[in-house]
Amino acid sequence: MITAKIHGEAMLELPQDLYIPPDALEVVLDAFEGPLDLLLYLIRKHNLDILDISMSDLTRQYMAYIEAAKARHELAAEYLLMAALLIEIKSRMLLPKPAEMDGEVDPRMELVRRLLEYEKMKLAAAAIDALDQAGRDFFLPAIEQDRDDIPERQEVDVDELRRAWLDVVARAGVQHPHKVKREELSVREHMSRILKGLRNRDFAEFFELFDIHAGIAVMVVTFLALLELVRESLVTIVQVDPFGAIYVRAANES
């Protein structure tokens, strides 16, 4: 229920003659959220039945109110629009109803529907406001996370990589593209591994590069990787004495 306040005091009675101290008008007007709000106030204040409003009473009170308010205040257009609507409804109700128009809809119905819907929302607004609200009635933990050195981790999946590679090759217009097979990738993997192993040392002994426990397939792939590295001039293989130790070193160490 609305409690319009004038000078801090609840305005419990809206006098029938609607005398409102002129300096209070703005305050009163500000207390309403529009013509529907004002109408609801009048209806509730005067215990009118919202489902069977006396249009002449309501219209008279509404008009008196806005006439008084207009004297001091530039009234929002919505208030005047509502006045026009009330008068229209009132006059339609005054018209004698021809017998065949008995089924005509009560001209007040649309207004009642709007008033009920507005009042529902008005009460709902108050109900929402009464709920506990984060930042007002309760607070959320705000613990700083050690995050500044967490890099942004973009996602990638292997299919994306594959598509990216296919795109590159397609764009390059390669006529006879290199087919990358599993075996070749393992060769490339071992090429990288051997280079990594040589990063911080002058050379490695040839046999050191082979893991004899890894099985024959891996040893073959390692050997192929070594040959590929030689072919691409990324490592050199040296043997100082015939049948002596064979050494592998990164090309840049020379």
Next chain:
Amino acid sequence: MSPDKVVEAVLLASEEPLSVKTLGRLFEERMSGAAIENILSDLQEKWKDSGLQLSESAGGWRFRTSAEMKPYFDRLHAKKAPRYSRAALETLAIIAYRQPVTRGDIEEIRGVAVSAQILKAFEEREWIEVVGHREVPGRPSLYATTVRFLDDLNLKSLSDLPPLEDIGSVAS
């Protein structure tokens, strides 16, 4: 660190509610929903009589301060959080209960113009968002409430909003 301590710390340090699924993914060996739910109910019990409460809202699980803590925070914060105007609250209520709605729909219900500022303020708070456009001339935006709105009011879903009162019967 034990899983319950991890979940506790992550929930306390997370800016947003976390779902059971997200919590399960915290662990290298992904944890089942049932295991996470066990941890959550243990934590709920552990924190029951303290200043924070583990609660579930629309976006998932998170800690929040309990109602008894309010006076302490009021003393801590020099300025109280501002309350929304009636115009703003009515606009929010219409969006919450009648969504999705256009600005025109809101104006129709309230009987007055709705200021763009009100909508902008709720959008900035991430309480409402544009979810589409109505296919009429001008293609006005359709507004709806967000998960954040539910989280901030500690609601699990829109159906947890206070029920609309049947005023017609009250009046007669």
Next chain:
Amino acid sequence: MSPDKVVEAVLLASEEPLSVKTLGRLFEERMSGAAIENILSDLQEKWKDSGLQLSESAGGWRFRTSAEMKPYFDRLHAKKAPRYSRAALETLAIIAYRQPVTRGDIEEIRGVAVSAQILKAFEEREWIEVVGHREVPGRPSLYATTVRFLDDLNLKSLSDLPPLEDIGSVAS
């Protein structure tokens, strides 16, 4: 609510570190600095072996996540990260499938310059590393993928990368 619970909840829910003095003012009957410090040291003890630590910094007391929690937060935030640009993905693909390669090799294959930033980003992520230098003028670095790259993509070895057998049909 007991004072230690109040202080705990306020510290957990405060955005800024709080001084002993401020904490004392939380209570209707202001609490002495010594009493607050007692509470703080009890809380510090209570939280010692958990994912959060109560610590004092210049601005006052606050909770922060402990170092052991980092991998969990990494996993929590990882999933929201943006995706790599096409240029970055293609660069990564070339390194993965054609390693070891120089920046020049990558540029030749892609037909456009490769930004140093892209290589740096992958190096920082420890997905690629310099495994040597090619003995040509300028001695350009040779890039290869790392074990970390395989781990992060959940591959046992490079040969688990999808094969490209159908490439001929795409290119021709």
